[in-house]
Every structure is written in C-alpha cells, then in structure tokens.
C-alpha cells in the first residue's frame with residue numbers, strides 16, 4: 484500500500500518551495516520506498532521517497548514526510564511531534580525496515596560530540612529561505628531534512644563525518660548524526676549538526692563592514708586574515724588522512740591540469756555566448772580569458788589533489804563568539820555528487836572566497852556606497868592568512884608564479900559558473916561576474 488494518494492502528488496509538489504521541477508510538465512510520480520514511523524504514537528507518518536518523471540529530461544527523487552489528511556496530503560514536518568520522532572530515530576541510532584530496505588539513524592559518540600539536551604525538547608523551525616527544511620532542537624542542534632535526493636554518497640554527510648571523526652579540525656559546526664535510507668533507493672535523508680547560536684554569516688558581516696564610510700578597520704582586516712588561516716587549516720585537515728581512499732591526497736598531474744583547463748575552455752564557449760546577449764562587450768574578451776585557462780594546462784605540476792569544500796563563499800562561513808566557522812560542505816548545487824566528491828586543487832576554494840569579496844564590493848557599490856579601498860586590502864589580508872597557515876604544505880604549488888596562474892584560472896572558472904548561476908537564478912546580478920570578467924587583466 485502506498486502512503487500517499489499518488490493522483491494528488493503532482494499538484495501537491497508544484498506548491499512546495501523545495502520542488503525544483505515547477506516549470507516542467509510531470510509525466511508520472513511513483514513511490515520507490517517508504518517507511519512508516521511512530522505507527523502506534525501520536526504522530527503516525529510516512530517518510531516516502533518519490534520519483535518524479537517529467538515529459539522531458541531526467542527523473543528526480545524527493546523525500547516526502549507525509550501524514551494522511553482529509554484534504555489529501557499533509558507535510559508531516561509541520562508537526563512538532565513528527566519532527567521529534569525523526570530526531571529520536573537519529574539520536575537513538577534506530578533501524579526501521581522500509582518497503583525495500585531500511586532507514587538507519589547514526590549518532591556520533593566521540594566525547595566532543597556530546598551534547599546535553601533539555602527535556603521536553605523545544606523545537607523551532609528555521610525561518611530562512613532554503614531548499615531543504617531545517618529545525619533547531621533545544622537551541623543546541625540543527626536538523627536538516629533533505630528534500631531533493633541525489634544518487635550516491637552525500638558529500639555534506641561524508642565530509643562532516645570525516646572532519647568529526649578523523650580530524651581535530653573544529654572550526655565547523657560539528658556533525659552529530661544523520662539518517663540514511665539503505666537499499667535500492669539509498670540516500671542520506673537528514674543531517675544533524677551542532678547549532679551555533681547568535682551566528683552572523685560572513686556575507687552579512689562583510690557587507691556591514693563594506694557599507695561603513697572610509698577605510699576598513701584593522702580589526703576587520705585581521706579577521707579576514709584569520710579567515711584565510713582557518714581555510715588553510717581546513718585544507719590541512721582534509722589532506723591529513725592517507726588510509727581512506729575517499730580523502731587520501733593524490734599527486735597533481737599534468738593531465739589533471741590539462742583536463743581542468745579543457746573544462747574551463749569548454750564552459751567558456753557557451754557561457755560567454757549566453758552572457759554576450761546581455762553584455763555585448765564580453766565577446767571582445769574571449770581571447771584574453773582563454774589565455775588564462777590555457778596557461779593552467781602548461782604550468783609544471785606540483786602540489787596535490789585533495790577533497791575541498793567545493794563551494795566556498797562568504798555565505799558558507801559563520802561568525803560567532805569572535806570565531807570563524809566553516810559550514811555547508813555539500814558542494815556546488817549544479818554538480819552531481821560524484822563530481823562534487825572529486826579531489827581537486829585546494830586553490831579552487833581560495834578562488835571561491837576571493838570571488839565572494841568581489842561580490843560584496845559590487846553589492847555595496849550598487850547600493851550607492853562611496854568607492855573606497857576595500858577589495859584589495861580584504862583580498863590581501865585573506866591571502867596572507869591562507870599563505871601563513873599553509874607555508875610548505877604539500878597540497879599547494881611549489882612556487883608563487885604557479886600559485887598565481889592557478890588562482891587566476893580557478894577565479895575564471897568560478898566566474899563562468901557564477902554567470903550561469905546568475906542567468907538562471909538572479910538575472911539582475913549577472914553584471915557582477917560579467918564586470919569582473921571584463922576587468923580581468925591580460926595574462927602576464
């Protein structure tokens with residue numbers, strides 16, 4: 484028996500914030516696995532994995548926590564008891580059979596993962612714009628229930644578990660547990676982290692600083708230097724284990740550089756053509772930009788490929804208690820899990836953060852803030868901190884010239900990604916990466 488009225492699902496899905504396929508006609512929806520939870524308790528509900536097939540394009544899978552209701556389908560996550568039930572399953576590491584496998588709760592039991600929770604446990608839905616559903620329990624832990632499921636190993640779950648159990652890196656809200664569906668429709672369904680109270684994200688924090696008149700204060704630049712150091716420490720931690728093939732650093736080969744260079748050149752073809760419809764001048768830059776990507780293929784290979792954050796920007800760091808914490812290890816949403824888990828040069832993360840400083844500068848300028856010396860000092864402070872904490876690291880290129888060439892190529896790669904991201908999501912913001920592409924210097 485299926486837990487939901489399948490005939491009502493297409494209409495239900497189209498009204499959900501997290502449903503990505505609103506623009507495409509649905510051909511069919513089927514339940515591929517489901518489990519009933521709390522069947523005897525106050526909140527009997529189902530966790531159903533549904534597959535949506537479209538008239539055109541690839542099918543997608545979603546997690547539907549649902550309750551039977553006289554009106555058809557009700558989101559079980561609207562009920563506090565159901566949210567507590569999901570959390571308890573994880574905390575007590577329970578295993579519950581599903582129609583074609585089982586769901587498994589996982590709770591990390593190292594001493595530094597210990598968290599004391601009040602009883603009864605207060606529950607608060609996080610009121611932020613997000614594509615999943617996050618809930619805070621007792622102001623101590625945050626549970627993210629994943630809505631759109633991808634095939635393969637979830638990088639946020641994998642990276643969080645690795646950092647928590649195999650490294651001493653603690654500049655991140657620690658992963659405490661997860662809920663996984665094992666079986667044919669296997670996927671990570673939910674993730675629990677330590678909740679960071681009173682945190683401000685790095686994007687808001689930086690905008691506030693950039694909006695102030697005059698020069699940036701030395702305190703802020705020290706904080707940016709500290710952020711650079713934290714990213715360097717993250718890379719050290721990610722490169723610190725050799726006995727786990729998913730994380731062991733690998734030598735960076737000429738063929739890696741050639742592959743990455745070719746991929747940037749390939750992305751450039753279509754992206755610049757799309758961008759030139761809104762900004763005609765961009766086509767004149769094509770040759771100069773291509774040269775930055777070509778140079779990547781020809782540097783002498785040094786350093787390593789390691790697991791990286793993969794989507795590092797100011798919105799992925801939190802400032803709390805005068806500390807920087809790095810979070811959201813799920814990687815770039817436009818790539819599949821296999822691509823996101825690939826080892827890469829850590830320079831890609833560095834480039835991502837530098838791009839974010841440019842976005843912050845462009846944002847305050849568009850708001851009418853007077854020009855000022857903000858961008859260059861922020862970049863320099865961040866890079867100085869990063870270089871300080873990674874001096875002599877085996878994962879970085881051996882000399883400064885190669886460091887510079889690789890950094891420019893990865894900034895270009897991120898810029899192209901941003902043009903595509905903005906064209907699709909925030910067309911008014913396309914000008915930010917486009918202006919940066921126009922400003923990119925002649926390769927030296």
Ligand SMILES: Nc1ncnc2c1ncn2[C@@H]1O[C@H](COP(=O)(O)OP(=O)(O)O)[C@@H](O)[C@H]1O
Nearest residue numbers: 611613614615625656676677678679680682811
């Ligand atoms: N551990 C945490 N402590 C405090 N706030 C957090 C924590 N994790 C996430 N948040 C807040 O929740 C928001 C959404 O979290 P995120 O994991 O990015 O969800 P999504 O993947 O759905 O975008 C973040 O922007 C941040 O403000």
Ligand SMILES: O=P(O)(O)O[C@H]1O[C@H](CO)[C@@H](O[C@H]2O[C@H](CO)[C@@H](O)[C@H](O)[C@H]2O)[C@H](O)[C@H]1O
Nearest residue numbers: 686794796797798815816835838839842901904
């Ligand atoms: O936060 P996500 O993992 O969903 O990342 C995506 O969205 C980001 C925007 O929220 C986008 O970041 C771009 O805009 C930021 C400002 O809003 C800026 O700080 C980043 O540098 C810029 O890349 C990110 O690229 C995208 O993957």
